[in-house]
Amino acid sequence: QLQLQESGPGLVKxxxxxxxxxxxxxxxxxxxxxxxxxxRQPPGKGLEWIGSIYYSGSTDYNPxxxxxxxxxxxxxKNQFSLKLSSMTAADTAVYYxxxxxxxxxxxxxxxxxxxxxxx
Amino acid sequence: NFMLxxxxxxxxxxGKTVTISCTRSSGSIASxxxxxxxxxxxxxxxxxxxxxxxxxxxxxxxxxxxxxSSSNSASLTISGLKTEDEADYYCQSYDSxxxxxxxxxTKLTVL
Numbered sequence: 001q002l003q004l005q006e007s008g009p010g011l012v013k014x015x016x017x018x019x020x021x022x023x024x025x026x027x028x029x030x031x032x033x034x035x036x037x038x039x040r041q042p043p044g045k046g047l048e049w050i051g052s053i054y055y056s057g058s059t060d061y062n063p064x065x066x067x068x069x070x071x072x073x074x075x076x077k078n079q080f081s082l083k084l085s086s087m088t089a090a091d092t093a094v095y096y097x098x099x100x101x102x103x104x105x106x107x108x109x110x111x112x113x114x115x116x117x118x119x
Numbered sequence: 120n121f122m123l124x125x126x127x128x129x130x131x132x133x134g135k136t137v138t139i140s141c142t143r144s145s146g147s148i149a150s151x152x153x154x155x156x157x158x159x160x161x162x163x164x165x166x167x168x169x170x171x172x173x174x175x176x177x178x179x180x181x182x183x184x185x186x187x188s189s190s191n192s193a194s195l196t197i198s199g200l201k202t203e204d205e206a207d208y209y210c211q212s213y214d215s216x217x218x219x220x221x222x223x224x225t226k227l228t229v230l
Contacts, residue, residue: 037219047156047164047209049219060217063120096163103152103170104213109163 002027004097004110012091012117018084022097022110029078030055035100036080038071040093041112048093052100053080087117121145123210123222130228135200139225141210142192151212153193155184158207158224167208168195197227205229 008020022036029036038050051061053071061069070083084091094114098106122144131137141153153171156164166175168184171193181201186193193212197204210222 039221046224047211047221049221052217052219060219063218103154104211104217104219105152105154105166105169106156106164106211107166107169107175109165112163 002099002108004099004108006095006097006110006113008095008113008115010114010116012087012115013119014088014117016087018082018087018091018115020082020095020097020113020115022080022082024078024080024099027099029073029080030075033101035102035104036073037098037100037106038082039096039098039106039109040091041096042090042093050082050084050095052104089117091115092117120218121214121220123212123220125208125210125222125225127223128226128228130230131200133200133202133229136196136198137200137227139195139197139208139210139227140192141194141222142190143212146214147188148186148191148193148212149188151214153184153186154211155182155193155195156209156211158209160206164209200229202229 003025005023035052037052053059068085073080094112096112098109100106124142155168158164167182172184181198183196207224209224213219
């Protein structure tokens with residue numbers, strides 16, 4: 001059964017760049033049928049799509065975050081990554097990675113990783 | 120970009136039926152599939168409905184989804200409510216540019 005696991009720092013300083021990695025197990029990130037996505041959830045709030053990447057490297061980003069986001073894929077490590085620059089307190093959230101398909105159905109999800117922006 | 124609007128909260132008694140709406144602000148609700156996710160406190164979201172009305176294996180048939188082009192909305196209906204259904208529910212869809220949007224979420228209380 002496919003599993004995803006987020007990893008990265010739990011604390012980031014304002015103005016710095018967040019770097020998170022999602023490791024995929026029990027399945028290949030190079031599958032032509034799927035995309036790989038990042039989604040976040042601020043405390044007590046709803047879900048926000050950050051962006052998605054295909055194994056070839058093709059990306060789609062949330063227009064509201066596009067100027068600060070980079071998503072990349074490393075097929076040799078079966079991982080994909082998120083970089084979010086110029087972090088502020090508003091970026092404090094649980095960050096999830098997930099697999100999606102051509103209809104943008106997100107399943108499964110990783111367990112999520114808490115990221116707090118504070119000096 | 121479009122928005123998906125859900126009621127902030129709904130409540131119903133065990134054994135009853137509840138329907139959660141999800142209204143698309145622009146573009147046709149029928150143009151792109153709608154998914155519904157359940158999220159219990161402290162857990163990641165899980166799918167209860169995909170492709171407007173399909174249930175993943177393991178999701179009971181008490182959960183059903185539909186779309187209504189006249190109101191440009193999608194609905195999640197849960198019948199025979201159980202206390203374990205108490206959770207937040209999110210609708211989700213996308214547009215022709217492959218930009219994904221989630222609804223704001225609905226807190227379901229089973230009391």
